[in-house]
Amino acid sequence: MGEPEPTQQSSGSDAICEFIGNLKVENDNLILALHAIENRFGYVPRQSALLLSKRFSVPLARIYEVLTFYHYFRTTPSAEHTLTICLGTSCWLHGSEKILRNSQNLLAELPPEERQRFGLSEVRCVGCCSLAPLVFAGKKVIGRLTPDKMKQIIEGLLSNRGDIS
Amino acid sequence: MSQINVQINGMAVAVSEGTSLLDAARMVQVKIPTLCKHPDLVATGACGLCIVRVRGMAGFPRACTTPVEEGMDIYTHDNELTEVRRTVLELILSTHPNSCLTCGRNGSCELQTLAADFSIRESSFAKYVPEIPRDTSTGSLIFDFEKCIKCGRCVHVCQDLQNVWALSFLNRGIHTRMAPAGDIALAESPCVRCGQCSAHCPTGAIIELDETAEVWRLLREPGNHVVVQIAPSVRVAIGEEFGYEPGTNLTGQLYAALRRLGFHAIFDTNFSADVTIMEEASEFIERFVHNRRELPLITSCCPSWTDYMEKFHPDFIPHFSTAKSPQQMLGVLAKTYYAARRGLDPSTIKVISIMPCTAKKYELTRSHEMYASGYKDVDIALTTRELARMIKQAGIEFHRLPPENADSLLGTYSGAGTMFGTTGGVMEAALRTAQYFLTGEKMPRLVFEEIRGLTGIKEAKIELAGQEIRLAVAHGLGHVAEVLDRVRETKRKGEEPRYHFIEVMACPGGCIGGGGQPYGVTDEIRAKRMQGIFQDDRDKTIRCSHDNPEVIELYETFLEKPLSEKAHQLLHTTYYARPIYQR
Secondary structure, eight states: OOOOOTTTTSSHHHHHHHHHHHHHHHHHHHHHHHHHHHHHSSSSSSSHHHHHHHTTOHHHHHHHHHHHHSTTOOOOOOOSEEEEEEEEEHHHTTHHHHHHHHHHHHHSSOOHHHHHTEHHHSSOOOOOOOGSSSSSTTTEEOOOOOHHHHHHHHHHHHHTTTTTO | OOEEEEETTTTEEEEEEEEBHHHHHHHOOOOOOOOOSSSSSSSOOSOOOOOEEEETTTTOOOOOTTOOOOOOEEOOOOOHOOOHHHHHHHHHHHEEESSSSGGGTTTTOOOHHHHTTTTOOOOOOOOOOOOOOOOOOOOOSSEGGGGGGOOHHHHHIEEEOOOOOOOOOOGGGGOOOEGGGGGGOGGGOOOOOOOOOHHOOOOOTEOOOOOHHHHHHHHHHHHOOEEEEEGGGTTTTTGGGTOOOOOOOOOHHHHHHHHHOOSSSSEEHHHHHHHHHHHHHHOOOOOOOOOHHHHHHEEEOHHHHOOOOHHOGGGGGBBBBOOOOOOHHHHHIIIIIIIIHHHHOOEEEEEEEEEEEEEEEHHHTTGGGGGGTOOOOSOOOEEHHHHHHHHTTOOOOOOGOOOOOOOOOSSOOOHHHHHHGGGGGHHHHHHHHHHHHOOSSSSOOOGGGGGOOSOSEEEEEEEEETTTEEEEEESSGHHHHHHHHHEEEEEEEOSSSSEEEEEESTTTTTGGGTTOOOOOOHHHHHHHHHHHHHHHOOOOOSSSSGOOOHHHHIIIIOOOSSHHHHHHHBBBBOOOOOOOOOO
């Protein structure tokens, strides 16, 4: 990720002021503020949500309704290595579900401290079906995926080799 | 408002504009099944059971969210609609555990009733019941998420009706859950334990913490002197559990039933409500006449309300009456005054209270002042629903019981005391005694019609000893902010106080509509229970707290006078600002 770890301080009022800047305090802007926080930290820390709740006079419960409704938002920090497998129609037809299960099993076999470095998730169609099946490794798209290729990716990330392709 | 003519199952009916098909059908005695729509709440069309057929309209519109249009030809029941409804029910049941026999709503569950009505004998769909741990953190309510059918009633009650926002919708689609923000425990959320979620939940997903077993244990345990008190509003609601009309006053039968359950002394919270009035009316006089401390004075006998104020409106702490609630006053008096007069060791006295309320369970330990007797002043608070079950367990034929009387020292009550059970009642009771304190008139004005009824915010100006007193009464926590904002505004402008006296009860209708009362409450039932309270007041020869002979005796022999040092030590409390979220 390369992003700084949010601290109590940086995820608090300073950070919000910095990132949402001149955003007017009105309900319609709440989601923009959440995007700004998400983009900054890779997730929305509870501290930020609490401050946003005060600043926008919106109940915290409503903020979490928004946060958990949209898959885009995260409420916990993302893992060091995120792997997002596409389960859209095209990828699914090319066996992405099997790749997902395989990956889950692979990760489950890792020792806990290594497993924690990975965040495996799924997504519905990312709009490059010609590459199906595909995975997002961090911000990198890797297409024509096979279970073997997926295994190499995970091993590569584990040994911190930058040559995944 | 213009009338709209529609046909329902061939029957012509004229209804006002904006009426839903659901309500229009009710006017011609047709009941369309629902699981999410509740008369207290705005229709959301979540459950999909109330589908109907409208000639010329595609598909099946939902009756709860579809308003009438001129000339509509509506069919509410036919084979196909029944089939679709059955499928909807089967789909709901496919995500519901089959645990009816051990469920807190067995026999009162709306889903169970519909499954029975629709002859559901087998499940056509694969079960999908994710394992989610129960939330028992509040000590008042049990959240069993697995039994949730996602109708959304609790969330709308908590957000729209009560403005507490402890509950919200988390996630989406099949993963949707009703939970506090960010999935923390309910006790860490703003929850004030009013239990309105449990009163509106159609299933057993939200129920009161059942403490009947502990009460049975205390009754069995040798050496205990177990006393019981019943709250004002319990007497006019418990009958619904035994087939009585809502609002039937069953005070005498309740005393008899409690005696048969084995309680050693039967007391009445109405007695201590009279004591509360002696203290609170004196506080009012202190503030109003002697200008000590700020006006308005705000009532504090509702634990959800004090919790809410401490969390959301702590700037009003100086306005709060420091008088404890009647429940706590009776507890502390039982373990001090009653114990001394009867020569009982207070450590052997156990006080059980029967309350319309789930927050009363929380109140028992809300601060160190709830131990003013040197013991836990009230040991256990049961809801009306829990007591009804105890009576049934004991094989008591409640409807055939001859009425009995309460026991002396803490059992006699005035009409004012019973009024505590309804919105406006605490204020009316306080005004009766305040008038007497102010003017010495023996027969003060008794009835204040302006502050009766189910309007969310009630205001009145009355004359008292030649002075104008401005009153406000709010019930349902959703109405509180508006009243308090009006006070804040006059404060900011440095004007005369907008009000001198404010009464708040957390639940719609007050305690008669409490979160621990029998299920199925609507405004119609609230109004009947309220009438039951007013009737009880009218039936009493003694209508004012200061005329209650046992109250007079208490002050003469024990407390000396209202707001005495002893009264402060035993009968008063303090409030603290509390964080809205624990984390």
